[in-house]
Amino acid sequence: QQQVRQSPQSLTVWEGGTTVLTCSYEDSTFNYFPWYQQFPGEGPALLISILSVSDKKEDGRFTTFFNKREKKLSLHIIDSQPGDSATYFCAASANTNTGKLTFGDGTVLTVKP
């Protein structure tokens, strides 16, 4: 059973539009949820993250929302830019001392000018 589900698989938005990516998870012990951005030929890079004690975190054009009751989270990108075109992964981990991350399948985002 997949622990972290991500949707959509791919998404195309126009420049200036708002991008919304969503994730859901199964494991109630997950309490840390990072979003990673990956460009072709590069490794994933941390974009924004949220702890389960919060329901929203904002960083510039990027905002992540967390709903503990529904075990869902989302990433919103406002004023989407062509440079945002990348693959986005949500991930989750529990508060252990091993740092193991469980990833979603990723969303391929294309922002058209």
Add this chain to the structure above:
Amino acid sequence: GPKVLQIPSHQIIDMGQMVTLNCDPVSNHLYFYWYKQILGQQMEFLVNFYNGKVMEKSKLFKDQFSVERPDGSYFTLKIQPTALEDSAVYFCASSLAGQGYAEQFFGPGTRLTVL
């Protein structure tokens, strides 16, 4: 920002051979990880390593797999012998701390093809 390097970027080997994937983690980081991504599938945790020891490993970390970081040099993933199902992109990551919320920095990956 901090960079994790991986060598080589691509490796093609015959089934049954040994392969070593090398990772140069961020210099002051203490925790090291390997993840495996089969084409079209999610990235999956293999193992993490701290202070010379495996802290946690997944069921994907078969007996043919081993990790080490001798004398602070490369953090390596060795597969001996390789199997066809080992074909994947392997990502190395490192972090300063080991808690679940510690930021992990990822390398660009090594694409391993087993023929």
